[in-house]
Amino acid sequence: MVDSYRHKGMRRKLAESIRGKGIKDERVLGAIEKIPRHFFLDTTFTEIAYQDKPFPIGLGQTISQPYTVAFQTELLEVKKDEKVLEIGTGSGYQACVLVEMGAKVFSVERHRPLFQKAKFLLEKMGYFPKLFYGDGYKGLPSFAPFDKILVTAGAPEIPEALLQQLKEGGFLVIPVGAGANQVMLRVKKTAEGVFEKEEFGQFRFVPLIGKKA
Ligand code: SAH
Numbered sequence: 001m002v003d004s005y006r007h008k009g010m011r012r013k014l015a016e017s018i019r020g021k022g023i024k025d026e027r028v029l030g031a032i033e034k035i036p037r038h039f040f041l042d043t044t045f046t047e048i049a050y051q052d053k054p055f056p057i058g059l060g061q062t063i064s065q066p067y068t069v070a071f072q073t074e075l076l077e078v079k080k081d082e083k084v085l086e087i088g089t090g091s092g093y094q095a096c097v098l099v100e101m102g103a104k105v106f107s108v109e110r111h112r113p114l115f116q117k118a119k120f121l122l123e124k125m126g127y128f129p130k131l132f133y134g135d136g137y138k139g140l141p142s143f144a145p146f147d148k149i150l151v152t153a154g155a156p157e158i159p160e161a162l163l164q165q166l167k168e169g170g171f172l173v174i175p176v177g178a179g180a181n182q183v184m185l186r187v188k189k190t191a192e193g194v195f196e197k198e199e200f201g202q203f204r205f206v207p208l209i210g211k212k213a
Helices: 005-020 026-034 043-049 066-076 093-100 112-125 160-164
Strands: 055-058 061-063 083-087 104-109 130-133 146-151 166-176 182-191 194-203
Touching: 005 026, 005 043, 005 066, 026 066, 026 093, 043 055, 055 112, 066 093, 066 146, 066 166, 066 182, 066 194, 083 093, 093 104, 093 112, 104 112, 112 130, 160 166
Parallel strands: 083 104, 083 146, 104 130, 146 166
Antiparallel strands: 055 061, 166 182, 182 194
16 A cells, blocks of 8 residues: 555645535545545556546445545534444545544444455554444444434435434434435434434435345
8 A cells, every 4th residue: 555745646636626616624625635545446546546536446336526525524514522423434435534533433334345345444544433334224323322423325315213313413414315316414403303404405325225125
C-alpha cells in the first residue's frame, strides 16, 4: 500500500472539487484530503480513485461518490466523541471519514465478504471503527442509543428500529425512495416519539436490502 506525493496531490484536487460543489465543513474536506481512497479500490484503478465518482467494490455494491460521502457527513454535523452508527460499511471508506471526524464509529454490513475485507483493510490502515456483520435494518440495539445514524444505501422506507435507537436531539441521515432515486432525508428526534424531517435533494444509492430479500 503506497501513498505517494502524486496520490496526495490528486486528493487535494478532489477535496477542492468537492468544495467547489458546495461542501463547506473543513473537517469533512480535511478527511477527504487525508484518507487514501485508492487503498479501497483494486490497484488498477488508482487514477479513478480520485475522480468524484462511485465505483464497484464487488457483490454488486459500490463505494459512494466522494461528494455524496462529504454531503452525508456534513449533514450529520458530527461532534467529537459522538456515537455514530453507519448502516452499509461497504468498502469502509465512509467509516474512516467518520473516524477522522472524531466519532466513535459503529458500522454494519450485511455482505460477509465485504465486512471481512473492510475489517482487514481498516486495521492495516490503522482505523478502528467497530465493524459488525448483520442486518442494518435492525440497527445495533445492544450499543444504542446513538447520537447520529447514517444509512449509506437507498431505503424504501425509514426503518423503525433506527428511529428508536436515536438519542433525543440526535438525527438520522438516510436516502429514502422505492425506485432508482432517493430523497436525502435528515430526521431529528426532538423528543421521545417526536421527529422533524428535512429534505436535501435527489441521490442514487444501491438498495438497502430488507429482511425478505
Ligand atoms: N458506505 C460505503 C458505501 C456502501 S454501498 C462505503 O463507504 O464504501 C451500500 C452498502 O450497504 C453495501 O455494501 C451493501 O452491501 C450494504 N447493505 C445493503 N443492505 C444492508 C443492510 N440491510 N444492512 C447492512 N448493510 C446493508
